[in-house]
Amino acid sequence: MSKPSSFSLRGRKALVAIKDERDATIVRRQFERLGIDIVAWEPGAKIDCRPDVTLIDDDFLPLTSPVQRAVLGRSPVIALLGTETPSRLKLVLELDPASFLVKPLRSAGIYAALVLAFERSERTSELKQQVVKLEQRLRSRRVVLAAVLQVMHTHALAEPAAFALIRRAAMEQRKTIEELSAEITAKGSLPAQRALS
Numbered sequence: 001m002s003k004p005s006s007f008s009l010r011g012r013k014a015l016v017a018i019k020d021e022r023d024a025t026i027v028r029r030q031f032e033r034l035g036i037d038i039v040a041w042e043p044g045a046k047i048d049c050r051p052d053v054t055l056i057d058d059d060f061l062p063l064t065s066p067v068q069r070a071v072l073g074r075s076p077v078i079a080l081l082g083t084e085t086p087s088r089l090k091l092v093l094e095l096d097p098a099s100f101l102v103k104p105l106r107s108a109g110i111y112a113a114l115v116l117a118f119e120r121s122e123r124t125s126e127l128k129q130q131v132v133k134l135e136q137r138l139r140s141r142r143v144v145l146a147a148v149l150q151v152m153h154t155h156a157l158a159e160p161a162a163f164a165l166i167r168r169a170a171m172e173q174r175k176t177i178e179e180l181s182a183e184i185t186a187k188g189s190l191p192a193q194r195a196l197s
Contacts, residue, residue, distance in 0.1 A: 001100055007115055010035030015051035017041045018080060019059045023105040027055060042193060051075045053117055057103075060061045061091040069095075078113050078122035080105065098124075140178040147181035155188055163189070 006186040014036050019026040024040075031038050039049050045058040047068070054072050057080045063069050076098035081088075092100070098117035101109060144166075169190055170180040184190060 009111075009114055009118075011037075012052040013037045013039060013049060015039050015041050015047065015049065015054040015075070017043055017054075017056045017060050019057050020103065023080065023103055026105045027110065030107050034111065034114070036114075047117075052190055053078060054113060055080060055101075056089055056095065058092055061088070062094070076117040078117050140181075143185060144177055144181040147184035150184055150188065151190060 001041065006013055008087075012030060012035075016027060016038050017026060017040075028038060035042050035169055036053075041047060043056075043063060044065075051074075053076050054080045056072070059082060063072070072095060077095045079092045079095060079097040079100045080103055081092065082103040084186070098120040099113040109153070147166055148159060148162045152155060152159060155162065157165065166180060166184065167177055170177045173180065173191070175183075180191075
Protein backbone atom coordinates (compact mmCIF):
# COMPACT_ATOMS: atom_id res chain seq x y z
CA MET A 1 0.00 0.00 0.00
CA SER A 2 1.44 3.37 -0.97
CA LYS A 3 1.66 6.16 1.54
CA PRO A 4 -0.58 9.19 1.01
CA SER A 5 1.05 12.23 -0.53
CA SER A 6 1.76 15.14 1.81
CA PHE A 7 0.09 17.38 -0.78
CA SER A 8 -3.17 15.42 -0.84
CA LEU A 9 -5.18 16.25 2.26
CA ARG A 10 -8.69 15.09 1.38
CA GLY A 11 -10.09 12.57 3.84
CA ARG A 12 -7.62 13.34 6.61
CA LYS A 13 -8.75 14.05 10.16
CA ALA A 14 -7.60 17.03 12.23
CA LEU A 15 -7.88 17.56 15.96
CA VAL A 16 -8.28 21.30 16.47
CA ALA A 17 -7.93 23.23 19.73
CA ILE A 18 -8.34 26.96 19.07
CA LYS A 19 -9.56 29.52 21.60
CA ASP A 20 -10.44 32.44 19.33
CA GLU A 21 -13.67 31.90 17.40
CA ARG A 22 -12.47 34.03 14.46
CA ASP A 23 -9.34 31.84 14.07
CA ALA A 24 -11.45 28.68 14.47
CA THR A 25 -13.80 29.85 11.71
CA ILE A 26 -10.90 30.47 9.32
CA VAL A 27 -9.48 27.00 10.02
CA ARG A 28 -12.88 25.33 9.59
CA ARG A 29 -13.47 27.11 6.27
CA GLN A 30 -10.01 26.19 4.91
CA PHE A 31 -10.23 22.61 6.11
CA GLU A 32 -13.63 22.18 4.47
CA ARG A 33 -12.13 23.40 1.17
CA LEU A 34 -9.24 20.97 1.54
CA GLY A 35 -11.52 18.04 2.47
CA ILE A 36 -10.18 17.64 6.01
CA ASP A 37 -12.55 16.41 8.72
CA ILE A 38 -12.36 18.44 11.93
CA VAL A 39 -12.70 17.23 15.49
CA ALA A 40 -12.92 20.18 17.89
CA TRP A 41 -11.15 19.67 21.19
CA GLU A 42 -10.96 21.53 24.46
CA PRO A 43 -7.85 20.61 26.43
CA GLY A 44 -9.04 18.65 29.44
CA ALA A 45 -11.68 16.83 27.39
CA LYS A 46 -11.21 13.17 26.47
CA ILE A 47 -9.74 12.58 23.03
CA ASP A 48 -11.49 9.66 21.35
CA CYS A 49 -10.09 9.82 17.85
CA ARG A 50 -6.79 9.19 16.13
CA PRO A 51 -6.10 12.41 14.23
CA ASP A 52 -3.80 12.70 11.22
CA VAL A 53 -2.76 16.18 12.38
CA THR A 54 -3.33 18.37 15.42
CA LEU A 55 -3.63 22.15 15.50
CA ILE A 56 -3.21 23.51 18.99
CA ASP A 57 -3.42 27.08 20.18
CA ASP A 58 -0.49 28.12 22.36
CA ASP A 59 -3.05 29.64 24.76
CA PHE A 60 -3.86 26.06 25.85
CA LEU A 61 -0.28 25.34 26.91
CA PRO A 62 1.15 23.79 28.96
CA LEU A 63 -0.64 20.47 28.61
CA THR A 64 -0.39 18.85 32.01
CA SER A 65 -2.03 15.51 31.28
CA PRO A 66 0.30 12.73 30.12
CA VAL A 67 -2.61 11.28 28.14
CA GLN A 68 -3.03 14.55 26.21
CA ARG A 69 0.69 14.73 25.45
CA ALA A 70 0.67 11.09 24.32
CA VAL A 71 -2.23 11.72 21.91
CA LEU A 72 -0.46 14.74 20.46
CA GLY A 73 2.69 12.69 20.02
CA ARG A 74 0.98 10.28 17.61
CA SER A 75 0.40 12.83 14.85
CA PRO A 76 2.16 15.90 13.51
CA VAL A 77 1.41 19.04 15.53
CA ILE A 78 0.88 22.50 14.13
CA ALA A 79 1.28 25.14 16.81
CA LEU A 80 -0.70 28.37 16.62
CA LEU A 81 1.55 31.09 17.99
CA GLY A 82 0.13 34.25 19.48
CA THR A 83 3.19 35.51 21.27
CA GLU A 84 6.92 35.06 20.77
CA THR A 85 8.09 35.22 24.35
CA PRO A 86 10.82 32.71 25.25
CA SER A 87 8.62 31.08 27.90
CA ARG A 88 5.77 30.54 25.43
CA LEU A 89 8.11 29.26 22.73
CA LYS A 90 9.59 26.81 25.23
CA LEU A 91 6.10 25.41 25.91
CA VAL A 92 5.47 25.12 22.18
CA LEU A 93 8.80 23.33 21.62
CA GLU A 94 7.79 20.71 24.21
CA LEU A 95 5.10 19.65 21.70
CA ASP A 96 7.79 19.11 19.03
CA PRO A 97 5.68 20.92 16.42
CA ALA A 98 6.06 19.91 12.80
CA SER A 99 4.91 23.34 11.65
CA PHE A 100 3.38 26.53 12.99
CA LEU A 101 1.00 29.36 12.15
CA VAL A 102 0.98 32.88 13.57
CA LYS A 103 -2.18 34.34 15.11
CA PRO A 104 -4.34 36.09 14.14
CA LEU A 105 -4.78 33.47 11.45
CA ARG A 106 -5.36 34.14 7.79
CA SER A 107 -6.43 31.60 5.21
CA ALA A 108 -3.10 32.02 3.42
CA GLY A 109 -0.48 29.72 4.86
CA ILE A 110 -2.72 27.01 6.29
CA TYR A 111 -2.24 24.63 3.36
CA ALA A 112 1.54 25.18 3.43
CA ALA A 113 1.65 24.54 7.19
CA LEU A 114 -0.27 21.28 6.72
CA VAL A 115 1.93 20.04 3.88
CA LEU A 116 5.09 20.91 5.81
CA ALA A 117 3.76 19.16 8.92
CA PHE A 118 2.91 15.95 7.05
CA GLU A 119 6.20 15.95 5.16
CA ARG A 120 8.27 16.57 8.28
CA SER A 121 6.39 13.84 10.12
CA GLU A 122 7.03 11.37 7.28
CA ARG A 123 10.73 12.23 7.12
CA THR A 124 11.09 11.98 10.90
CA SER A 125 9.41 8.57 10.83
CA GLU A 126 11.78 7.38 8.08
CA LEU A 127 14.79 8.63 10.06
CA LYS A 128 13.60 6.81 13.18
CA GLN A 129 13.25 3.59 11.18
CA GLN A 130 16.77 4.04 9.81
CA VAL A 131 18.12 4.57 13.34
CA VAL A 132 16.42 1.36 14.51
CA LYS A 133 17.93 -0.58 11.58
CA LEU A 134 21.38 0.86 12.25
CA GLU A 135 21.12 -0.02 15.93
CA GLN A 136 20.13 -3.58 14.99
CA ARG A 137 23.08 -3.79 12.61
CA LEU A 138 25.42 -2.48 15.30
CA ARG A 139 24.18 -5.13 17.73
CA SER A 140 24.57 -7.83 15.08
CA ARG A 141 28.10 -6.63 14.27
CA ARG A 142 29.07 -7.35 17.86
CA VAL A 143 27.86 -10.92 17.40
CA VAL A 144 29.81 -11.22 14.14
CA LEU A 145 32.95 -9.92 15.84
CA ALA A 146 32.55 -12.41 18.67
CA ALA A 147 32.12 -15.24 16.14
CA VAL A 148 35.18 -14.13 14.15
CA LEU A 149 37.24 -14.05 17.33
CA GLN A 150 35.97 -17.52 18.27
CA VAL A 151 36.86 -18.95 14.84
CA MET A 152 40.28 -17.22 14.93
CA HIS A 153 41.02 -18.78 18.30
CA THR A 154 39.63 -22.24 17.47
CA HIS A 155 41.28 -22.59 14.04
CA ALA A 156 44.36 -20.38 14.54
CA LEU A 157 43.38 -18.12 11.66
CA ALA A 158 43.93 -14.46 10.96
CA GLU A 159 40.88 -12.21 11.05
CA PRO A 160 40.33 -12.01 7.24
CA ALA A 161 40.51 -15.79 6.88
CA ALA A 162 38.17 -16.37 9.84
CA PHE A 163 35.61 -13.95 8.41
CA ALA A 164 35.90 -15.53 4.94
CA LEU A 165 35.28 -18.94 6.50
CA ILE A 166 32.15 -17.69 8.26
CA ARG A 167 30.94 -16.00 5.08
CA ARG A 168 31.39 -19.18 3.01
CA ALA A 169 29.62 -21.27 5.64
CA ALA A 170 26.73 -18.80 5.76
CA MET A 171 26.36 -18.88 1.98
CA GLU A 172 26.43 -22.69 1.90
CA GLN A 173 23.78 -22.89 4.61
CA ARG A 174 21.75 -20.04 3.10
CA LYS A 175 21.89 -18.01 6.27
CA THR A 176 22.96 -14.50 6.94
CA ILE A 177 26.38 -13.94 8.41
CA GLU A 178 24.66 -12.59 11.51
CA GLU A 179 22.52 -15.74 11.94
CA LEU A 180 25.49 -18.05 11.55
CA SER A 181 27.58 -15.88 13.87
CA ALA A 182 24.91 -16.18 16.55
CA GLU A 183 25.04 -19.97 16.20
CA ILE A 184 28.84 -19.94 16.41
CA THR A 185 28.85 -17.86 19.57
CA ALA A 186 26.13 -20.05 21.11
CA LYS A 187 27.87 -23.35 20.24
CA GLY A 188 31.45 -22.12 20.53
CA SER A 189 32.44 -23.34 17.06
CA LEU A 190 31.40 -23.55 13.43
CA PRO A 191 28.49 -25.91 12.72
CA ALA A 192 29.68 -29.52 12.31
CA GLN A 193 28.79 -29.82 8.61
CA ARG A 194 31.25 -27.05 7.70
CA ALA A 195 34.77 -28.34 7.54
CA LEU A 196 37.74 -26.02 7.63
CA SER A 197 39.10 -25.60 4.12
